[in-house]
Amino acid sequence: MGPVEPHEYANLDAVGLRELIQAREVSVAEVEAAARRALEYAHAGLNALTLPLFEPALEHEPTGPLAGVPFVIKDSGPFARGVPFALGSRSIRGARTLVDQELMTRFRAAGLVALGQTTAPELGLSFSTEPVKHGPTRNPWALDRGAGGSSGGSAALVAAGAVPLAHGNDGAGSLRVPASCCGLVGLKPSRGRTPCGPYAGEMAFGHTVEFGLTRTVRDTAHLLDAVAAAPPVGEKYMAPPPVRPYIEEVRADPGRLRVAITTEAWSGVAVDPQVAAVAVNVGKVLEWVGHTLTEASPAVDPDALVEASMLGVVAAGAALLMAPRRPDRSLMEAVSRRVLAETEAFSALDVMAAVGAQHQVTRPIGLFFTRYDLLVTPTLGQLPAPHGTLGYDDPDHSVRSWLRRIFEYGPFTAPFNVSGNPAISLPLGQSREGLPIGVQLVAAYGREDLLLRVAAQLEQAAPWKHRRPPIYADLS
Known part of the structure; x- marks a missing residue:
């Protein structure tokens, strides 16, 4: 065995690294050493880590299905016992948990080697990762642009080749938006597919789902197999179990599908x-490989979407207000302070009205997927935004005006957090400037299998593996 060469490490996905380890061509220690060098290099250019690298790495199962694969976790869960977290806020200090979140237990059991913690916007409530606490996380494709949010730090490091996959979560687009910005695969699983206990019976009234970001479809499938086992007893939401491992879906024929598209x-x-054109081209590719294509979309009421999304925001505010240590509001960013104020003023009638709005969004989406197997949309409405565009520290925002602002930037993702449908962003295009453009695929509830089949089909028809951003951890 010899050391892992930088170009070899950065250009391998998680499955490739695991195969090298299993073949005893490299050791877990050698892969970890390469990952540490790559993370330090990428962080220096991108500002994507919140803490020094963990020394040693967090405990993990040495025989798990992804044993030895380097990994990072986001500063908003999965909470790991003893690891401090701050939710991207200067106001949260010394917060730690005594036991793992269930998802972290599953990451450890998979054998993932957690080496660091990644940046997130304050409270995870933005489509940009620019917290005052840490400063902006830069996009490896263009340093003057954001990496997206709220899983922006994780996305930047995966895109830069520092780790092959990373944890993230998605409450309105927080996996898919940074995946689009950084040229990655970002799957938001169905509600109930991944666990959220023991600290929450549900996350953000069911809007938020935990998972991760990868560079390849097969890595996404392997990670889903690793963490989407049977839900723990007592989980409020339980997605229907898969009929076979998700990695087998990557090799399966999706059949002839009824595909709807809207831009x-x-x-x-x-x-x-430019963004719309990439989605249209993806529709043509799907038609070329044998699917039927129709211009159609579910009837989503944008005002109901904002009201329903208030549930996720006030859930974040309530979690802080009920915490043993209340945050220092003077140290919070402007929209976060508004979140706390409006959460305190939110009544039981307001909650019921927001739940009613949730049903207004969910019902037409459910009906839509009785007529179509797949929906294709852009992931974002715009190219990756320059730093400072969204303005989370703007004191003039109310919570609703803030939601409308981020939904102008990312108008296609949040409905499927409200409805619980699985959705995936794929890096299927680039702008004239060389910036990544993501396309979103959405399927009926519980049909991650179908998304993975079609994603693998598109990865083969329009591959992205050869693309490399200017900041990339090929240190050779």
Whole structure:
């Protein structure tokens, strides 16, 4: 065995690294050493880590299905016992948990080698990762652009080749938006597919789902197999179990599907022509490989979407207000302070109205997927935004005006957090400037199998593996 060469490490996905380890061509220690060098290099250029690298790495099962694969976790869960977290906020200090979140237990059992913690916007409530606490996380494709949010730090490090996969979560687009910005695969699983206990019976009234970001479809399938086992007893939501391992879906024929496509945002906000063109081209590719294509979309009421999304926001505010140590509001960013104020003023009638709005969004989406197997949309409405575009520290925002602002930037993702449908962003295009453009695929509830089949089909038809951003951890 010899040391892992930088170009070899950075260019291998998780499955490739695991195969090298199993073949005894490299050791786990050698892979970890390469990952540490790559993380330090990428962080220096991108500002994507919140803490020094863990020394030693967090405990993990040495015989798990992804044993020895380097990994990072986001600063908003999965909470690991003894590891401090701050939710991207200067106001949260010394917060730690005594036991693992269930998802962290599963990451450890899979054998993932957690080496660090990644940046997130304050409270995870933005589509950009620019917390005052840490400063902006930069996009490895263009340092003047954001990496997306809220899983922006994780996305930047995976895109830069520092780790092959990373944890993230998605409450309105927080996996898919950074996946689109950074040229990655970002799957938001169905509600109930991954666990959220023991600290929450549900996350953000069921809007938030935990998972991760990868560079390849097969890594996404392997990670889902590793963490989407039977839900723990007592989970509120339980997605239907898969009929076979997800990795087998990557090699399966999806059959002839009824595919709907839209590039028009439900709110009516303008979509960048370059972004729309990539989605249209993906539709043509799907038609070329044998699927039927129709211009159609579910009838999503944009006002109901904002009201329903208030549930996720006030859930974040309530979690802070009920915490043993209340945050220092003077140290919080402007929208976060508004979140706490509006959460305190939110009544039981407001909650019921928001739940009613949730059903207004969910029902037409459910009906839509009785007519179509797949929906294709852009992931974002725009190219990755320059730093400072979204303005989370703007004191003029109310919570609703803030939601409308981020939904102008990312108008296509949040409905499927409200409805619980699985959705995936794939890096299927680039702008004239060389910036990544993601395309979102959405399927009926519980049909991650179908998304993975089609994603693998598109990965083969329009591969992205050869693309490398200017900041990339090929240290050779």
